[in-house]
Amino acid sequence: MFNKFFKNKARIIEITDPDRIYIENVRSFFNISSKFAKFLCETAVRQGLFEKKVAIECTNEDCKRIIKVFDSSEILPEELTCIICELEGKEKYKYYKNEYKLIEFYKLVKDERN
Ligand SMILES: [Zn+2]
Structure with missing residues (x-):
């Protein structure tokens, strides 16, 4: 299964953005459970x-922009501001750590041999 998965790496790239690989993409591609897709990732x-x-995504319905992307090992800041929403004068533009909407994804590491 692992060999199949890694050999198919190139095919995953065809169907998805290599900088944004979501568990859901992997799950549907291999037709496996989410749990197993996460395990593979x-x-x-x-x-x-x-x-x-x-x-971290802005939770305003008409925005939903990615405010910032972090490495999973990085410590998240205590607060973040969606600059777009602040500029548009929206009520909600500042987010505290406990209200962050987190979206996990994976990024393909560039093959340095090429
Ligand atoms: Zn926003």
């Missing part, structure tokens, strides 16, 4: 193929 991280990232 975490294995790819340990093998140095993927980097794990965390995006």
Whole structure:
């Protein structure tokens, strides 16, 4: 299964953005459970193929922009501001750590041999 997964790495890139690989993409691509898809992604991280990232999304319905992307190992700041929403004068533009909407995804590590 791992071999199949890693050999198919190139095919995953065809169907998805290599900088934004979501567990859901991997799940549907291999037609496996979300739990197993997560396990495969975490294995790819340990093998140095993927980097794990965390995006923080603005929760305003008409915005939903990614405010900032962090490495999963990074410590998240206590607060973040959606600059777009602040500029537009929206009521909600400042987010505190406990209200962050986190989106986990993976990034394909560029093959340095090429
Ligand atoms: Zn916003």
